[in-house]
Amino acid sequence: xxxxxxxxxxxxxxxxxxxxxxxxxxxxxxxxxxxxxxxxxxxxxxxxxxxxxxxxxxxxxxxxxxxxxxxxxxxxxxxxxxxxxxxxxxxxxxxxxxxxxxxxxxxxxxxxxxxxxxxxxxxxxxxxxxxxxxxxxxxxxxxxxxxxxxxxxxxxxxxxxxxxxxxxxxxxxxxxxxxxxxxxxxxxxxxxxxxxxxxxxxxxxxxxxxxxxxxxxxxxxxxxxxxxxxxxxxxxxxxxxxxxxxxxxxxxxxxx
Amino acid sequence: xxxxxxxxxxxxxxxxxxxxxxxxxxxxxxxxxxxxxxxxxxxxxxxxxxxxxxxxxxxxxxxxxxxxxxxxxxxxxxxxxxxxxxxxxxxxxxxxxxxxxxxxxxxxxxxxxxxxxxxxxxxxxxxxxxxxxxxxxxxxxxxxxxxxxxxxxxxxxxxxxxxxxxxxxxxxxxxxxxxxxxxxxxxxxxxxxxxxxxxxxxxxxxxxxxxxxxxxxxxxxxxxxxxxxxxxxxxxxxxxxxxxxxxxxxxxxxxxxxxxxxxxxxxxxxxxxxxxxxxxxxxxxxxxxxxxxxxxxxxxxxxxxxxxxxxxxxxxxxxxxxxxxxxxxxxxxxxxxxxxxxxxxxxxxxxxxxxxxxxxxxxxxxxxxxxxxxxxxxxxxxxxxxxxxxxxxxxxxxxxxxxxxxxxxxxxxxxxxxxxxxxxxxxxxxxxxxx
Numbered sequence: 001x002x003x004x005x006x007x008x009x010x011x012x013x014x015x016x017x018x019x020x021x022x023x024x025x026x027x028x029x030x031x032x033x034x035x036x037x038x039x040x041x042x043x044x045x046x047x048x049x050x051x052x053x054x055x056x057x058x059x060x061x062x063x064x065x066x067x068x069x070x071x072x073x074x075x076x077x078x079x080x081x082x083x084x085x086x087x088x089x090x091x092x093x094x095x096x097x098x099x100x101x102x103x104x105x106x107x108x109x110x111x112x113x114x115x116x117x118x119x120x121x122x123x124x125x126x127x128x129x130x131x132x133x134x135x136x137x138x139x140x141x142x143x144x145x146x147x148x149x150x151x152x153x154x155x156x157x158x159x160x161x162x163x164x165x166x167x168x169x170x171x172x173x174x175x176x177x178x179x180x181x182x183x184x185x186x187x188x189x190x191x192x193x194x195x196x197x198x199x200x201x202x203x204x205x206x207x208x209x210x211x212x213x214x215x216x217x218x219x220x221x222x223x224x225x226x227x228x229x230x231x232x233x234x235x236x237x238x239x240x241x242x243x244x245x246x247x248x249x250x251x252x253x254x255x256x
Numbered sequence: 257x258x259x260x261x262x263x264x265x266x267x268x269x270x271x272x273x274x275x276x277x278x279x280x281x282x283x284x285x286x287x288x289x290x291x292x293x294x295x296x297x298x299x300x301x302x303x304x305x306x307x308x309x310x311x312x313x314x315x316x317x318x319x320x321x322x323x324x325x326x327x328x329x330x331x332x333x334x335x336x337x338x339x340x341x342x343x344x345x346x347x348x349x350x351x352x353x354x355x356x357x358x359x360x361x362x363x364x365x366x367x368x369x370x371x372x373x374x375x376x377x378x379x380x381x382x383x384x385x386x387x388x389x390x391x392x393x394x395x396x397x398x399x400x401x402x403x404x405x406x407x408x409x410x411x412x413x414x415x416x417x418x419x420x421x422x423x424x425x426x427x428x429x430x431x432x433x434x435x436x437x438x439x440x441x442x443x444x445x446x447x448x449x450x451x452x453x454x455x456x457x458x459x460x461x462x463x464x465x466x467x468x469x470x471x472x473x474x475x476x477x478x479x480x481x482x483x484x485x486x487x488x489x490x491x492x493x494x495x496x497x498x499x500x501x502x503x504x505x506x507x508x509x510x511x512x513x514x515x516x517x518x519x520x521x522x523x524x525x526x527x528x529x530x531x532x533x534x535x536x537x538x539x540x541x542x543x544x545x546x547x548x549x550x551x552x553x554x555x556x557x558x559x560x561x562x563x564x565x566x567x568x569x570x571x572x573x574x575x576x577x578x579x580x581x582x583x584x585x586x587x588x589x590x591x592x593x594x595x596x597x598x599x600x601x602x603x604x605x606x607x608x609x610x611x612x613x614x615x616x617x618x619x620x621x622x623x624x625x626x627x628x629x630x631x632x633x634x635x636x637x638x639x640x641x642x643x644x645x646x647x648x649x650x651x652x653x654x655x656x657x658x659x660x661x662x663x664x665x666x667x668x669x670x671x672x673x674x675x676x677x678x679x680x681x682x683x684x685x686x687x688x689x690x691x
Contacts, residue, residue, distance in 0.1 A: 072349055121335055151527065152315065161578075167309060168310060
């Protein structure tokens, strides 16, 4: 009775996760996700969606997501690797393209989730999964799984169906950069996972993009032409004033 | 929610006082551990080495292995891509691990004093892993409630590739129980199935009676040769067998030329933890040794007899919608002791003792809450032709991983031993830490 009751409760009390595909391939996807049903306290989540950020801007934001391998217990003789961008070139290109597309179409109650997998060795895949949403002036990134090795298909399916569900403990720390704040929370409003905490990065994305435009170019690796395009989009969306636009445009043009 | 489920699983047959203490302790423990901050740096050795969560090798909870973990163990603690490759030995943290199990026990056995106590059944250090292209080693130092420390370990050689290889293990080790599949793996709960952990035959104590000391939960000294191909493993073992203390290892070790033999075949049925094992064990038991095995060399052995065990174990896991998994598990062991002084019925010597034993267990893993419930029935007939020679054990429990390196378990067992005329209740609440 107890067992059956617990299983029934675990099934019935869960919300229904509604998903729409932005892009889906065999080993990765970017989707919209929304949550309906029990467990949301009757309050619909409301985000500042849609948002028109271009592929280039997303690439810049993704470049600034930095991770570092955790310091391990008993690491006698071991060395800790240096901080590095969380996403490789191909992952960044894929995410930037489809995040740009997705956030232009996202409804206020939808967030954008992703799932990326890579074979690690026979019988094991590494999975990255998480979600983005924009709340007010800040972009939020939830990193539910990062380079998480998974050997059992049912866990892969769980993450595929609920990419904000952490499959286990992470072995990497998200290292907050300028304009970023890191918090660790149990995201019961966004995921069906009940026990695990996940890192959530809150980014002042306008300030970060603005700063990247003013920067020396090394961090974002883009050309002056790219930066001018970003600058124009920031002005067009009223994220910077006309005066700021002209000042920064002039500064960039001086470099030519 | 978790606390409600756990409370209702507590022993109902225990006395009200004991049950109340356990309920309160359980609720307090759960509240403490659920409210505790997330620890993210205490990682057992191989999880550290491979940057992997426990779930890569374990299901439903540590220490029980899933299929990938089983293959990792079979291969001498190496992944498929590490066959015939040199190993990096520089990071000690990739080899060193520790385990502590702490229990609150309530024991109410007929004929003994009712009691509750804190127990520390296991403090362990491990130093183990793949050492070279072909060799690996396992060292385990453990201590229980006593002050003595037990060291044991083995060296293993692997020849072949991940598709098919030969394994040779030499040392002191668990020969089948805790090393096999289909129910011979380490338990989800606290206790092992009684048919694997207890003796399976017993003669009457009236005339020259000898309790058969053999059971499958022994660490014996010996050698194992196994051939692994895909999901299957065929193994053959030769071990010292039993001495008077039952382990084949105490003090003087093997005290005669006789060796014990085990042949088994085990097969993994899926990527979770389903599988089966078929086995046959033939050994020799020594009833009395002169002088008593403390010092010196024995000069005579008395009441020596042959015995055999054969049977099977099986586990099968079924998904239940998106809510979790249901597992059915069980095993049967047929025992035969060719004991010339055995008494089947009082006053009747026959030379043979037949034993039968089986268990069935079901487990339910609930995703989201990550709870695993288990219920087990074990039946052992210690001396088949003799009346009132059975022992029955009923066990229920629940286990939940709290954080990455912690799990908590509540387990209750009611024992009805007709052979000894003793019944008993045992409730355990355990916290296990691995790091």
